[in-house]
Amino acid sequence: MAQRGQSDAAGRTPRAPAENAAEITTPMPTINGNGLRDRARAIPEAAVARLAVYLRVLSGMKEQGVASVSSEELSAAAGVNSAKLRKDLSYIGSYGTRGVGYEVEVLIDQIERVLGLTREQSVAVVGIGNLGHALANYGGFPGRGFPVTALFDVDPDLMGVPVGGIPVDHIDDIPTICAAREVTIGVIATPPPAAQAVCDRLVQAGVECILNFAPVVLQVPETVEVRKVDLAVELQILSFHVARRADHAPAADVTPAQRVNGAQANGVVVRR
Amino acid sequence: MAQRGQSDAAGRTPRAPAENAAEITTPMPTINGNGLRDRARAIPEAAVARLAVYLRVLSGMKEQGVASVSSEELSAAAGVNSAKLRKDLSYIGSYGTRGVGYEVEVLIDQIERVLGLTREQSVAVVGIGNLGHALANYGGFPGRGFPVTALFDVDPDLMGVPVGGIPVDHIDDIPTICAAREVTIGVIATPPPAAQAVCDRLVQAGVECILNFAPVVLQVPETVEVRKVDLAVELQILSFHVARRADHAPAADVTPAQRVNGAQANGVVVRR
């Protein structure tokens, strides 16, 4: 119960959203040091993912010279409901102006701050196959980047060969090199059998966040955050939908002719 | 019938249970009644994603000669709660034997049936850059595959060059070639500016499911299913967690175990 109380009833609502969410899940405030950025804890995971999308859209707008944007415009461009967008933004504070909208630059700065993009995150990619190559060259992230500072593989032919400007090292060197280069995010793009071993080495090196492309369930200490991207699963989900359609409406079959590509979205007419 | 009123109150901390209990009214989604496969409609999206994971684990078990498995074992291997696993499986029918477990082969067959893997889904990959190469060569999917039957790009140097055994065609030929090869799933791995145009062509070709790797929000008719994989967003989510940790516990910490988020092991101790 930090400084809540009647302030939100009285007029100002400093950081109300953090309250009602935290109230249920975590009775323990744990406002260590500064109570300022602590509300970041209360942001729902799903909202974080969307914030990243908003950030990209905003970056594009900034480049086009757009200075101000309303929740309606931004939500349309990001493909979400405008109420949801406003709620997402309210998690990180109140940076809008009623009757006007949001200042693009301010919003960009705030989202970057919350997402931790103000300090660069070193990334290590393990497994320099096709996918690893793609990732190593992916350098062009929007706004601040995630510099890939280390590459690893087991293939002797790859050792020392630079890919995307970074030489490849042997996975046995993961602990030393990652620690030395202060890698904070590890990306696993190895064949499935090697993934767990690689993961263990990354953890050993102090990496606390891992993006896993290998189709295996990694076992990690609970201090380590893992996100998984599984191409096969994505395809199978789509396959499910194909099958569902086929079962569901066997009559309305594929008729390419009648399906004129109407750029009809969900009622949203975003042109850009 | 369940006298759970007592046993529940015994070990729980009920907070105002009266309110929400008011209107449960189970939707009753017209499940079975006739045992048709039409109930596939009722499977939650999240459950479908997990079914794909179970399928992979089961395939591995089958190869190792495992004939039968309990929900406890399977859930541990898949990194989920055992109750959740059983509920997921119950969506597709009752194929377990009480007191024993599930027959691996039966489960594999049923999951494949529900996911629509019994008929092969032709996949087209558009954008043969680094990522496109990786996808084109990804052929080795578990169990039944998703044969990649068409590749497209705009680069004249790539035309006709086989990648992963399939020649590359120009994106202008998407409508004809995709229709001819009965492509059901399109994968977009192009640069962002080209994505929407490619998407339109795929839709025009009759493709109803699209996997989008380009960081743009695609506008499609509502008959088309789009799934998005965004590497930058994934990294930014991880970055958020790095930042949260840094703010939260500058020193060695005890992670708030409340969210071991991510479908990873929930304190499940796995052999090895």
Added chain:
DNA sequence: GCGACTTTGTGCCTGCGTTCACAAGCGGCT
């Protein structure tokens, strides 16, 4: 300077997905 208009921020309600706990059911043991 005041009123009307615009847009944000959010309380509340609804619905979905996850979790819990237990009865039903099956096999093996005595």
Added chain:
DNA sequence: AGCCGCTTGTGAACGCAGGCACAAAGTCGC
């Protein structure tokens, strides 16, 4: 043959996320 232990399948509770709708708050026009 009957009981006992194990495991499934599921009804019900719980918590989170999404969406509506409105009051608060600021701007613009007159």
